[in-house]
Amino acid sequence: MYEIVVLSGKGGTGKTSIAASLAVLAGNSAVIADCDVDAANMHLLLKPDFGKTFEFYSGELASIDQELCTVCGICAEVCRFKAIPFKEDQYLISELDCEGCGYCERVCPTHAITMHERKSGHVYISKTKVGSTMVHARLDIGAENSGKLVAAVKNEAKSTAMKEDKQFIIVDGSPGIGCPVVSSLSGANYVILVTEPTLSGLHDLKRVHAVISRFRIESGCIINKFDLNLEKTVEIKRFLLESQIHHLADISYDIAFTQAMTEGKTIVETSSPLKQLIEEVWQNVKEQIIKKK
């Protein structure tokens, strides 16, 4: 079983469109995991059936029993997250600010504070339109721990892939370099980086690559919209060479991606000439991972 994670650093480079295209090409040989749980979009292209739903609990949340509270204020004093404001003669927990550390519960002299498990989203196990299993999630609005939800999605995808004896797991990661990204990298065999030839694209590519290097995961890169700025494209290729990142493909700046998306399709389901290019990328990536093992 090989796990392929698609990342970008910068948002809006075409990461999800490409990950979904690979998912369609892989068909039933892969389990799909949408780990961009903050702003999940893969379902718009892969049309999963939301077959099974689980509630996801992560972390804790404090609550105050006002009957027991003597308004001593010790809880608010120790809380480093300003999560216990004093309003209308009562101490109240601000759910958006509480990080669930439990310090207040420990110090409350009248045991008026208790910690509860916190529901922070839903995990779905679906069948996609191409028949593969897809694990995806939705984080509750403003909930924390998206790194943990990413881990839950990945673990579910892994156990499904084992159970169904699938060859690949294709993961759509989130932008940035923080905890959701790190969480989506655990156990990965290969990272596909999707970038664009802009100063921001290259800057963010370098930062996310620095994170990947710490995990010693092999990676390849697709330069999307390469013809937007040919000088930058050359610069990116130089960076890829220096950093031992495989150059997978150059994709031209093409409105066909948006048109396909508007119809709820991936680019490989249209008659666009880009289809062949993405098919080559998929072959190329498969060969690289399998050869390595």
Added chain:
Amino acid sequence: MTKKTPFKIAIASGKGGTGKTLLSTNLAAYLSQTRSTLLVDLDVEEPNDFIFIKGTIESVSDQYKMIPEWDEDKCTLCGICSNVCKYHAVVQLGTFIAVFKELCHSCYACSELCPMHALPMQKHKIGELSKRSDGHLTFIESRLEIGEEQAVPLIHQTHNLVDKDYNNISFQLFDCPPGTSCPVIAAAKNTDYVILVTEPTPFGLNDLKLAVETIYKLGKPLGVIINRHGIGNNDVESYCAYNQIPVLAKIPFDRQIAECYSKGELVYNKVEHVETSLRQIIKYLDETHRNHV
């Protein structure tokens, strides 16, 4: 004399790559032609505004979070610390107390509840704040160290610093991280008005809906800017109209904008319709500000 309070505007988006940075930098530069303006890059995982803002760095300050450090000589291995920590950041391994700094939320519980004071809190560097000036524009960049996973503490610290040192600048723009979870909440919470930048595609609409729910949960007024108007479809406009969300401007899709962006250039003085859009946005913000005061 009435006390002048700054008007703080968050520029956010659910989906990455919709034009948040484009709008933040161009709006800030345009505004600063006529009034003193502050721009703060809070997209700490992948800060990009610096690419577009000229001016040399005047000062840099290291930013820290506080983490416990084990003092072996004082420790009696009573186990309270590892028992208290909800994040598994302080773990007793035999006769050794391990501190996993990336898991620590700086709640201080272990440190302050330790009967032997064997876990004093120490500074740990998580990022850097830098300051640049260009005419009437003051620009603060907040940048997370590679390898650090938590953006939230750095975002909080940046807001605190801005409140302390820059209250004299009446117009303040905050370029927020993408997504809908903890980082964007931390970034938008301390502001008066939120602009959501989106694109007229299914991905854009899906993530816009999530972002709107998030901002409403924070109780902030908001407006939408549709970037790349002309691609995709009309669903974003219908959604905004149906939900009575003001659309501040529609920036037409234009390859020239993308090319300027790729080179790290501002566009408001090159593309006329961008300047028109910025004028509309500023007019709207000024009216909102007057009502706000």
